[in-house]
Amino acid sequence: MADGFKITVRNKLDQVERMLSDLEKRQLPFAMARALTLTAQDVKRAEIAEMQRAFDRPTKYTLNSLYVKPATKRDLRAWVWLKYDAGKGTPADKYLAAEIQGGGRKTKRFERALQQAGVMPRGMFAVPGSAAQKDAYGNMSRGQIVQILSYLRAFGEQGYKANMTDRRRGSLAKGNAKKGVRGFQYFVLRERHGKLPPGIYKKTAYSGADAARVAHLQGGGAKPVVIFVKSPGYSRRFKFFEVAGRTVRERFTANFDQALADALASARG
Numbered sequence: 001m002a003d004g005f006k007i008t009v010r011n012k013l014d015q016v017e018r019m020l021s022d023l024e025k026r027q028l029p030f031a032m033a034r035a036l037t038l039t040a041q042d043v044k045r046a047e048i049a050e051m052q053r054a055f056d057r058p059t060k061y062t063l064n065s066l067y068v069k070p071a072t073k074r075d076l077r078a079w080v081w082l083k084y085d086a087g088k089g090t091p092a093d094k095y096l097a098a099e100i101q102g103g104g105r106k107t108k109r110f111e112r113a114l115q116q117a118g119v120m121p122r123g124m125f126a127v128p129g130s131a132a133q134k135d136a137y138g139n140m141s142r143g144q145i146v147q148i149l150s151y152l153r154a155f156g157e158q159g160y161k162a163n164m165t166d167r168r169r170g171s172l173a174k175g176n177a178k179k180g181v182r183g184f185q186y187f188v189l190r191e192r193h194g195k196l197p198p199g200i201y202k203k204t205a206y207s208g209a210d211a212a213r214v215a216h217l218q219g220g221g222a223k224p225v226v227i228f229v230k231s232p233g234y235s236r237r238f239k240f241f242e243v244a245g246r247t248v249r250e251r252f253t254a255n256f257d258q259a260l261a262d263a264l265a266s267a268r269g
Contacts, residue, residue, distance in 0.1 A: 029073035036071035040078035065092030117154035129224030
C-alpha cells in the first residue's frame, strides 16, 4: 500500500522497439515517459471522480489528497498515490488507506490527544454523538473539537496555553442570560453509566422550572458529543486499484500514440 499505484512498461520496450524506425526509436523514451505521465494524470482524475461517487460530501482536503510522480526517460515509471502531509491534520495516506483496504483505521490526532490526556481509554476511537456540531461535509466541526480539547485540557505541553482556565469554564457554565445564551459543561464517562455509553457529554444549564430536569450531570440534560467505541470497521468503499487498472487499460494506448506522434513531429522540426 505504501507504494501506491505504479505504471511501468520497462519490460515492453524491446518488443516495441523492433517495430519502429531509427527516428522513432530515438524518440521512444521521451514518448513513453510522456504517455506514462499522461496516463497517471488520467488515473488521478478518475480516482477523484470515484471519491465523489463513493463518499458522502468528501472534503477538498480529501479530493486533493492524490499526487502524481511523473515518469522520465531514465525511469519509465509513473506513480499515483496519497499525499503525506504531517502538518495538516491526519495524513490522507492514513485515513484513506482504511477505505481502500477495508478493516480498521488508525487513530486521528484528536483521538491521540484525548488518550494522552487520559480522557479516552487506549484502544478506543472517537465518533460523533447526537450533540456533535457538523461542518458542511458532515464531519465534526474543527471549532467544537478545539473547544473540547481546551475544556478538557487535553492540549499537550506545546499547546498548554490553549487549555481552558477554571474561570473560563465557569463563564461557559453560567452562559449569558441577557444574550439568551445558555450555559453548558462538558463531562467525560470513561465507562458505560446505565444507558449512557462511554464518551464526552455536553450538559446544558437550565434555570427555574427546568432545573429539576437536570439535577445532576448524568441527567436528562446531558447529550453525547463524542462516543468512545472499539476500532470501527470499514468496508472497501474506495476502489482505488480497480479504478486505476481500468483507466490504464482504457487510456495508455491512446496516450502513447499521441505522445509518440508529438515527439516525432518535434524531432522533424
